[in-house]
Amino acid sequence: MANSKKDHLCVQHVPLFTVLERAEQEQIEQLIHYKQFKQGEQLFMPGNPQQLFIVARGEVKVYQLTANGKEQFLRVLTQGEYEGETWLFGNANNNIFGTATTETEVCTLHRTDLQRLLKKYPVLAIKLLEKSVAKTVALEKQNRLLMIDRVEDRLAAYLLNMAKAGASDSFTIAMKMKELAAFLGTTPETLSRKFKLLEKVGYIKRQRRQVVLINPQGLGMVVRHY
Known part of the structure; x- marks a missing residue:
């Protein structure tokens, strides 16, 4: 894993932030941390610091482990998609893992920074809630399929x-x-x-x-x- 800083706006790739003006996006960009991962490297796992992971480039496989230790695939994150919004509201990550399936660049946003943004821009909280609900519905559908x-x-x-x-x-x-x-x-x-x-x-x-x-x-x- 390597840290980097790019001259493009990571937030422009994320639907969550497209509701904001360009100047507001630039302010958020100042809070973003860039990281690069090689194929096969772990981005997040239980016990990691509470952050929002945004894919700027590449692809991330998100999965959980079953009771017998096998991977249960959940979804693939591509450019502009993100993971970790529920962790930022105090929900612990007990069983979610993310692995880069190709060379991947990720932008991260720490919990305290995002919480300040949500207070300043309430529309972001609504967008996060919508995304969280969509993920819950998708997981319920997958569980129904597996039955x-x-x-x-x-x-x-x-x-x-x-x-x-x-x-x-x-x-x-x-x-x-x-x-x-x-x-x-x-x-x-x-x-x-x-x-x-x-x-x-x-x-x-x-x-x-x-x-x-x-x-x-x-x-x-x-x-x-x-």
């Missing part, structure tokens, strides 16, 4: 959710296949077989991460107890 017995049912439910979220039967899966497999609680090999199964029966077409639902109704019939 489904068959992998093909989980995959079908995930694809239907993606189409619904984007209001289109054609979409791009943001996660890599290895990450999606972990997200769905299976192996990459099994996931690949289930994708081929859904393609074979004519429910979907897939080109790498690009997916088109050919028969959404048929795909819906695959899903059980969801």
Whole structure:
């Protein structure tokens, strides 16, 4: 890990701060600390200081550990996305880890600095709350997926959710296949077989991460107890 200071505004990449004027963004930038991480380096883990981690460049895998010590993939952070907003309000990080999946540059904002900003700009508190609620909803959906017995049912439910979220039967899966497999609680090999199964029966077409639902109704019939 290395520290650095860039001449661009990190906050310009973050939707959280786009509600503010340029001059206000520049004031916040003075509170930002820059850090660089190599692929595979840990950004945060339980017990770390309470900070907001903002991805300026690169990609971060966020996960938690199950009771038996296995990684449970949660999400991928890309440019402009952040993690740690709940920790800044006093919630301890008991089981959340973040690892750089490529060379990554991160901007951090300490708890005391963010709390002062929230008092000065109340609209930021509303944006943080919205983001926190969205993450909670996403985690609940993932937990519901993992309760489904068959992998093909989980995959079908995930694809239907993606189409619904984007209001289109054609979409791009943001996660890599290895990450999606972990997200769905299976192996990459099994996931690949289930994708081929859904393609074979004519429910979907897939080109790498690009997916088109050919028969959404048929795909819906695959899903059980969801």
